[in-house]
Amino acid sequence: MSTTPAGIALLGAGIFAKEAYLPALASLGDAAPPLKAVYSRSETSAKALVVAASEVLKLTQPPSIYYDSDNDSSVNLAALLARDDITAVVVALPITTQPGIIVKALEAGKHVLSEKPVAPDVKQGLELIRQFDEKYKPKGLFWRVAENFEAEPGIQAAAKAIRDGKIGNVIFFKAVAVNYVNKESKWYKTPWRTVPDYQGGFLLDGGVHTIAVLRTILPNPLTHLSAFASLNKDYLKPHDTINAIVKSDERFHGTVELTWGFPTNTKPQTDGFVVTGSKGWMSINHLWSPPVVKVVIKSITEAEDGKEEVVEEVIEETGRGVEFELRSFFDAIAGRDDGLGLGDPSAALVDVAVIQAALNSHGNLVALDQLLAA
Template identity: 60%
Template structure:
């Protein structure tokens, strides 16, 4: 039913909407607009999401919209009391729904990636900039970019706590089996987009790097492979990467580990001229946090004295989805906000994955790919 306050709708009622988006709205409380509606292609999914919202204390119950009924997506988008939509749909479906929401005059927060491929992302951003940007806010929901832990690491690097960045390493290795809840999502089981889990999940790692590093990644040489047939088209990328003439690094992305236990390794290591830092997910008092560990060399005060090291530990709770929501809602309200969720920045993450999939060992100019789409 219409409400005095402008409200929001969630388009897509899958796992992430229920397990991440609803809790983030609950955590924001009155700082988030009321959730007035939920849309899914099936009534079952839409109803379950609405019921989950109520069980979480988000009341009144969001109205249910689905395909093939009078209460469908068009009817939802026609509601004047819904000014904003959060799009959490399959990767290949999202661009058309985003454009449909723009045409209906809605602000949009859409889940990463910005598009299934670089050319599609360029086209979508161009349409938004030319037709809708003046009146509507569009942000990409990339929770790694919003994570306080990664932002704290980026701030420490920018402040020179490890000196000038010299090189870096990102290692993300996961085991996905056929019983994994994310694999069981039909559009992930038989993906109709490049890279499979590498696109869906790999963009997170690249977003974290661009949040922390002092210069954008400009070139890569990579190889991609498929190690488990059920994860096709690819499940692993290894890349050597350069950031202009400033520094270089290695990125390892795999969803094809053979066992649930994976070799121990720091997720992110960034080494500078005066020290290094790592960023890892850890458990502290039964809570999941992002830990930034900084080690810095201290020059001896007098000749002949030994060099020493200082250590700093920064722990931040994992709250990327909540942070990205808050930033988006502030932007819609015209308030000062974090500079996150820019579609052009999110495009860089897709650029990296697409280049990594297609490089075959050849050097790829990432900036050229981002500009031309091929």
């Protein structure tokens, strides 16, 4: 029997693979299984990722290269998935490509961590989860969705503060994501984003992050919404802006504003998230250079003289969401559950459902449980 340690493969050689996954794997060091292979649809991009991986991870043995080839079956994805020294794959491919690749990897007996969103729409997500639950989960395989915002230590700290009652009972909230994307953006220049063949465009690709934060920090799930969606920049088809009113049964309600169609990179100063409770409020902001999640908690307490006193607590956590989601995944497949519940495909499907409902609401009230039961 081989004594070579089991390894992983990275499927996808785009921007996020290079700029997020490779540094996160480097930060994990020996806590991450060795990277033994990479796959991309093109040989050129696969080779470029191997060069980057060898440098960032300081590899003495570069990962094997796999890509789509009509002439050589030994370098295609099936050949990679047939390797018994690769036990898990990290999938960072275009949104519409991922579901089929996830199934192929599971069918080959690999554990899977796939990038958000879980699927292009609720229907495909439900079918993917059904297949996993019925066919692959009983075999002991793990499948998680890589939603790095829910894994951020700062977001987890904010969720704990709310659970601990530091702002009392949640009564309302707001979430705002203002983004400027021009045709020169490295994200726009990604071919599959330039002409998206999935609903919402950037609103789905990026908007699920905002919903994942709400799902993580709020004490009860969102249940209903009424929204309008619009397109304000033609090159960001099919939509680039959502304004929604959202509620959690009769518990609390809030607003969600998402745009990738802002007219300028000079954006208004506004908090990304504000959660108001019966005994205080909290703001959460992502600061990008360097990456930090900043949480400000204002708790109302009663002073000795009977007057209200506002106590401020500030939490600042370095942005390490990708590293934490990878660590949690690797721990899970090694039999060590961290108990955080990160990457649950059914939870990630709720994020897609919220975006899908907002895109199709046209001002009408949408019950999310009905959409998820479709």
